[in-house]
Amino acid sequence: MAALSPEELERFQKLSNEFEPDIQGPLVSVKQSSNAIAADYANADPTLAAKTSALAVTHSTSRIMKGDGNCGWRAVAFGYFENLLSLQDALLIQREASRIKSLCTLLDRVGQQEHLYEIFVDATDQVFSELLEAVNQGIRDESFLVESFNNEYNSSAIITHFRLLTSAWMKLNPHRYQAFLSMPLDQYCATQIETVKTEIDEVGLQALVDGVIEGSGFAVEILYLDRSVGEAVTPHLLTPSRPSPAVIRLLYRPGHYDLLYRAEPVVNMTPVVNYQYGMTSDYTPWDQTALGFDMNSQLMTIPNLMLDPSYTLNVTPMVPTCSSPYRVPSPQEVYQPPMQTQPIAPVSPPVTPRISAPPPPPITTLPPRSSEGPQIRLNPLVMKSNLSRSLPVTTPFKK
Amino acid sequence: MGSQKRIAKELAELTESPPEGITVRLADESNLYNWHVYMEGPENSPYHKGTFLVNLNLPTNYPFKPPTVSFGTKIYHPNVTNDEKGSMCLGMLRPDEWKPSSKIVAVLQFARQLLAEPMPDDAVEGRIAEQYRTDRKRYEEVAREWTRKHATGKKA
Numbered sequence: 001m002a003a004l005s006p007e008e009l010e011r012f013q014k015l016s017n018e019f020e021p022d023i024q025g026p027l028v029s030v031k032q033s034s035n036a037i038a039a040d041y042a043n044a045d046p047t048l049a050a051k052t053s054a055l056a057v058t059h060s061t062s063r064i065m066k067g068d069g070n071c072g073w074r075a076v077a078f079g080y081f082e083n084l085l086s087l088q089d090a091l092l093i094q095r096e097a098s099r100i101k102s103l104c105t106l107l108d109r110v111g112q113q114e115h116l117y118e119i120f121v122d123a124t125d126q127v128f129s130e131l132l133e134a135v136n137q138g139i140r141d142e143s144f145l146v147e148s149f150n151n152e153y154n155s156s157a158i159i160t161h162f163r164l165l166t167s168a169w170m171k172l173n174p175h176r177y178q179a180f181l182s183m184p185l186d187q188y189c190a191t192q193i194e195t196v197k198t199e200i201d202e203v204g205l206q207a208l209v210d211g212v213i214e215g216s217g218f219a220v221e222i223l224y225l226d227r228s229v230g231e232a233v234t235p236h237l238l239t240p241s242r243p244s245p246a247v248i249r250l251l252y253r254p255g256h257y258d259l260l261y262r263a264e265p266v267v268n269m270t271p272v273v274n275y276q277y278g279m280t281s282d283y284t285p286w287d288q289t290a291l292g293f294d295m296n297s298q299l300m301t302i303p304n305l306m307l308d309p310s311y312t313l314n315v316t317p318m319v320p321t322c323s324s325p326y327r328v329p330s331p332q333e334v335y336q337p338p339m340q341t342q343p344i345a346p347v348s349p350p351v352t353p354r355i356s357a358p359p360p361p362p363i364t365t366l367p368p369r370s371s372e373g374p375q376i377r378l379n380p381l382v383m384k385s386n387l388s389r390s391l392p393v394t395t396p397f398k399k
Numbered sequence: 400m401g402s403q404k405r406i407a408k409e410l411a412e413l414t415e416s417p418p419e420g421i422t423v424r425l426a427d428e429s430n431l432y433n434w435h436v437y438m439e440g441p442e443n444s445p446y447h448k449g450t451f452l453v454n455l456n457l458p459t460n461y462p463f464k465p466p467t468v469s470f471g472t473k474i475y476h477p478n479v480t481n482d483e484k485g486s487m488c489l490g491m492l493r494p495d496e497w498k499p500s501s502k503i504v505a506v507l508q509f510a511r512q513l514l515a516e517p518m519p520d521d522a523v524e525g526r527i528a529e530q531y532r533t534d535r536k537r538y539e540e541v542a543r544e545w546t547r548k549h550a551t552g553k554k555a
Contacts, residue, residue: 115408116462116500119401156463157401160499194498196463 028078028149029064031261037062037251050231055223055251058232060263062251069197072250072257073159076208076220078149079248079259081127082142083218087245090135097128099215106168106211117164123157156196162212166204167193169211176210177203199255209238219244223260225253402461406431409503421507423455432457435471436507440550441515445542446474449550453487453510455503465497468510475538475545477517477528487513488523 004012034056041052063078065071084093107117127148134144149155167189170177174185180203181188192198193207200208209220219242223233233251249260410431413423420439427433436453440446452471458464470485480486489509490496522528530538 112500113502115412116405116502119405120499122401153401153460153463156460156499160463164500190498191496194500195495196497196499197495 025064025066026146026150027066027068027070027074027152027155028146030143030146031061031063034059034062034260037258045227047227047229048225051225051233054232055225055260058263059223059249059251059260061261063259063261065256065258067256069199070155070159072200072205073162073208074149074155075250075257075259076205076213076248077158077162078145079220079250080213080216080218081131081145082259083246083248084131084216085134085142085145086140088135088138088140090132092245093128093132093135096216097125097132100124100128100212103165103168103212106172107164110168110171112164112168117161120157120161120164123154124161126154127158160196162208163193163195165212166208170207173210177207200257206238213248214239217242217244219247220250221247222250222252225251402457402459403431405462406457410434413504413507418504418508420511421504423507426454432459432461434503438507438511438514440546441511444515445539446476446514446546446550449546451514451550453507455507457503462499462501465492465494465501466503466506468492468506473545473549475527475542476514477519477522477524477531478513480523481527486523488521489513490521 034052038049038052038056041048043049063075065075065078084096101121104114104117104121108114127145130144130148149158170185170189170193178185183191188203192201193204205222213220218239220238222236222238224236225233228234249262251258251260410423410425413421417423420441422437424435424437425431425433426435434455434457436455438451438453440449440451449472451474454469454471455466456469457466468487468489470479470487472485473481474485475481478487487510489506491498491501491509492506517528517531519528519531527538530541
């Protein structure tokens with residue numbers, strides 16, 4: 001074969017430099033059966049095949065993100081707004097809209113200029129308005145969100161907004177992230193976070209969750225699909241363990257993020273679930289503020305405390321997924337369990353902004369109990385024998 | 400759309416408080432995306448006393464894609480292509496390095512700084528870069544000559 005001429009070489013080099021993989025599919029797909037993922041791996045490594053087919057059972061549907069360098073960012077942002085829609089709580093949406101807006105102070109504090117970032121904030125704001133309108137009209141169908149996120153401009157603007165917030169958050173909390181970075185934090189933010197199409201890595205994802213998502217009270221969980229030993233994907237919770245009104249579930253395959261949804265038939269026994277939520281939500285201030293897990297380094301050093309998969313599995317059934325009609329907070333409605341073991345109000349120090357636990361409806365008649373399993377679930381922490389010895393039962397300790 | 404809003408604000412800022420040696424105007428009043436930038440050669444550079452027309456083009460999906468910068472006035476410089484395009488390669492304008500929070504004024508200031516301090520390691524004109532490194536005096540002579548010939552007649 002004849003050698004290539006320098007011109008041809010140059011042309012090939014140019015083509016190669018300009019090559020952009022032609023990635024098919026929408027930026028955010030519609031919900032689809034997770035069997036599609038399992039089918040992708042059916043002939044692959046047996047571990048992956050086993051894990052994906054197990055996954056299709058526990059998490060029956062998924063939403064595929066386009067692998068264009070923004071999939072992780074887009075998955076979290078879309079999952080966040082989608083959960084806001086499915087909770088159907090207008091007040092929550094308004095509260096979240098103003099919380100996100102208030103994060104502009106972070107941008108100002110790191111020297112971002114409003115006339116440069118306002119169009120990104122506007123795009124996010126627009127989604128909040130659309131959500132609010134949908135909820136006011138009782139629309140549960142998320143296709144308008146999918147459409148919004150498939151608009152290249154909107155998608156880029158919202159993601160850039162979240163990227164800038166994440167970057168500002170990291171710069172204002174360098175001690176939490178610098179140790180995990182291989183370069184100075186400012187350089188990391190400039191080259192990995194604030195750019196247009198740099199895929200999110202673990203540190204960036206944690207910072208996005210800490211800085212932008214956590215204030216909503218939503219949980220963020222990643223299910224790792226890798227070749228580690230085992231027959232199920234490895235879950236990892238990125239938010240503090242606490243009862244959450246919603247969970248953003250990410251499926252991670254090396255270099256790529258998608259969204260996952262649980263099969264959720266059981267949770268829909270509405271009244272019982274709400275009753276349980278009332279019981280468990282009472283624990284919230286107890287484990288949240290008195291123990292301060294996220295701040296207590298001793299507790300954080302207990303191996304696998306936050307990673308224990310059985311823990312997250314236990315928590316999730318307490319999450320109401322369909323409590324919409326009952327979520328209008330009104331003080332008179334707050335359900336007080338008869339056995340209150342510790343005071344709540346005076347103890348709580350100013351906590352990180354989180355949504356207050358929504359009160360359950362007044363229970364007039366208890367529905368017949370189903371035969372499956374205990375109806376009142378304790379906070380799993382209470383059931384952990386190793387912890388219960390070290391935790392006070394009657395008086396919460398304070399700092 | 401948002402990109403027009405942002406471009407309009409950046410243009411307003413540049414017009415109200417123009418940075419040193421830089422004047423900006425729309426190439427066509429009805430089109431926000433093409434700018435004519437008049438850049439004065441920095442002092443202590445062979446481009447001093449010259450005024451260079453720089454075309455700044457903004458993509459429709461600005462600021463998610465970077466602007467492009469090219470010289471409409473012929474210039475003898477290692478980082479500007481010596482052809483009718485006059486393209487200038489700036490690291491910050493590479494798609495993978497571009498940040499949507501960067502602003503146009505910073506791009507223009509960076510470009511003008513490059514006139515004062517060429518970056519021969521990132522050259523697009525290897526011959527000029529080589530001369531800049533090995534025979535600075537000759538480079539400055541030619542650059543000054545080109546400036547006199549092409550960049551002092553006002554406008555391009």
